[in-house]
Amino acid sequence: MGMVRRLAGMACVVWLGSAAIAAPAPPGTGTAAAPWWQHALVYEIYPRSFGDSNGDGVGDLNGITAHLDDLQKLGVDTLWIAPMYPSPQADFGYDIADYEAIDPQYGNMADFDRLQAEAKKRHLHVVLDMVMNHTSDKHTWFLASAASRDNPKADWYVWNDGIDAAGATLSAVQKRNIHDGKAPPNNWESVFGGSAWQWVPARKQFYYHRFYVQQPDLNWRNPAVEKAMFGAIRFWLDRGVDGFRLDAISTLFEDPRLRNDPIRSGTNAQGEPNLQSLYSDKLPEVHGVMRRLRAMVDAYPGQRVLIGETYEPDIAQLDAWYGTKDAPELHLPMNLQLGFGWQASFDARWFRTRLQESQQVHGQPLLVVDNHDNPRSIDRFGDGQHDVARAKVVAAALLTSRAVALTYYGAPIGMTTATPTRVEDVRDPVGITGWPKDKGRDGERTPMQWTAGPQAGFSTNPHTWLPVNPNHVTINVADESARPDSLLSWHRQLIALRRDNPALRDGAMRFLDTDNPDVLVYRRDGGDRPVLVMLNFSGKAQPLAKGLMPGKVRTLAGSDASLPATATLEGARLPAYAAWVVTPD
CATH class of the missing domain: 3.90.400.10 (Oligo-1,6-glucosidase; Domain 2)
Known part of the structure; x- marks a missing residue:
């Protein structure tokens, strides 16, 4: 396990990434010094909800293929596809009945091969979900x-x-x-x-079964289990997939003595005591599996990647998932603290602290603010009045930080959480058992909103597997593509900057004005011109600290229409809920 490097006062951070390069590599490429995934923008696709090509109301692989041009236009370079293997769908695919096939409701292997081939034509990498902790009870x-x-x-x-x-x-x-x-x-x-x-x-x-009763846990203390699971992973590596996102990876092992977990205060959604998973999660043996898996994956050509679902309470425990130089583990453990920490809020101090901490790992950071298990960030960080403006600030923090960034289908257009209002409408089993305290995860899994038309352009079937959010008439790809001030246009602008600007692509990250409770400021240094990022988390215009970037500046991206006309930071004020990215003119 690598030691975490901390700096007193956190006025700056240690740069642990690759050196800046004179010209960025094209999307989808990498070098030995800087593999493609080190600069990735990962886009999670929930296949049931992305695109329905055959009109049955459920998304499928051909529906994903049909929208690859949209993803290329957005600027993402890596697709993480949630489970599309054969499954009884007790947990909508996370209960796998066959690791080496495609669920017929999503298509067949020929459809997958076509998806992968079309993605590669567009320089898009394909990463699959892999569930190693458990199988379906029908496997x-x-x-x-x-x-x-x-x-x-x-x-x-x-x-x-x-x-x-x-x-x-x-x-x-x-x-x-x-x-x-x-x-x-x-x-x-x-x-x-x-x-x-x-x-x-x-x-x-x-x-x-740590999860649903239909998801029995595998016995990872049996070497035959590891051999079989690694064989399933090889099956897909041999078909050319670019890597895996490893689901619930910390839970592979249990205490062999089966000791009771300690009881914490309070109760869960089902009214049962909260337990501390001391003996049923994060046992040290899992790191041995990760080292062996990493060695197997690294033996394949093409810089394959392992991304881990790693909910950790602090950066030191997250850092352990990288392993060491001599015994590496995950390439990209997910830093879920920024988006989902229990005190997460739209607050400059929260974002500053979490971003500072994100740089203290012995590998490339990976930041996440949206996924299929949590209400959408536009709702979690919004206030009901300035949701889009706030979402632009969050997007700027995610896309201009020194980190791999992970987003979720619908987030770039501001899709909102559509939580069911009646228990009889709930599809997610956790919502059925936890209602009304826990209403489940259906709200963040509703069909993708492509157009203002019927079923939001997701399907020709009026009976989609989950109802389309009624706000698709105003929140959709077609409408936002035509508006330069939309959240989608803002994402496209930031993603293009992230890809093409040497400082944003490879530069060090240094935090400035670190005592400011309202404005987050950091500087990216790389290439021949630094980039300054200023984010106002308050509802009032804020003065900027002196000396942030003397002389004339040029706006690279500004979420407020007044910002591009501002030629200097001296005396300037950052509008309410504004994001401003500048470079010396």
Whole structure:
């Protein structure tokens, strides 16, 4: 594990990335010194919701292919496609029944090959989701394992006899799950409610499922499991995919003694005690798997990439996922603290601290503010009145920082969260079990809004798998493409700058005016001209500190119409909720 480097006062940060280059590489390319993923802009696609090519109301692979030109025009260079493998869809694809095929509702392998070929023509990399912690309970591996205690795959999942219920001190979830006089072996709870143990009469044992009951956890202490899972990953690497986003990667191992997790204060959405996942998450053995996986992936040509879903409470624990120089692990652990930290808010101090910390890792940072599991950032950081202006500030912070950036379908146009208002409309199982405290994740997964027309141009079927958000008549790609002041146009402008400007592409990141509670300022140094980024998180025009960039400046991007005409920072004021990117003139 690498040591985290901290600087007193955080007035500047250590530059750990590649040196600046005289001219940026074209999108989709890389060098030995700076692999393509080091400058990537990753765009997450939820395949059910992106484009429906056959009119069944569900998105599919051909629907993604049909919109590759739109993604190229936006300027992204890497597509992360959420699971499209065969699945009973208990967790909408994160319960995989076959790792080496395509779910028929999304198409077939020929459709995938065509998608990948068309993406490569446009210099777009394709990254797949890979779920290593668990399978579907309909996977042939589990069907065999559950049949008996003496079959070849009997030990491929986490099984336990349970404990004698009579006279034992049991938690409430254990008491509700007694079979043949046996209770689950400990108090572990599923992330989605209830006991994390499920009884199987054929074996007279419980299996462990950290997530849904339909998602049994694999036994990673069995070498055969690692061999089989690595084989599935090789299947896709051999087909030319550019890498993987690893789902729930910290949960591969459980305490072999199955000790109770400590109880924290409060209750979850299902009314059960909150637990600290001390013995059921982030066990050290997972890093050994990551090192072996990294070695396998690095042996392939083309600079393949491993991106990790790494929810960590602090930067030191995130840094551990990079591994060390001699024993590397993930190429890009996700820094989810900026967007989803429990105190995350539209506040200059929050963004400054999180961005400063993001630079303290021994590898390239990866910043995330939107994904398929959380309400959309325009709602989380908005105030109901200045949502688009605030979203432009957040976009500027994401796209001008020294980091790989990850965005989510719909975020560049300001798609909003459409949370169901009735439990009978909920499709997400966690929303069904957690209602009304937890209404699920349907709201951030609604169909992509391409046009103002029927079904937002997503499908010809009026009965889409989730309802189209009614605000698609004003929030859609077609409308925003025609407006220079739109959120989409702002994203395109910033993405082009990020790609073409040497300072933004490769430059060091230095924070200025660090005590300002309202304005976040940082400077990117690279090439022959530095770039200064100024972000006003307040609802009032703010004066700028003296000496930020003396002399005349030229605006590279300004979210307020008045900014391009301003030729100097001296005496200038940054308008409310404005983002301003300048360089010496």
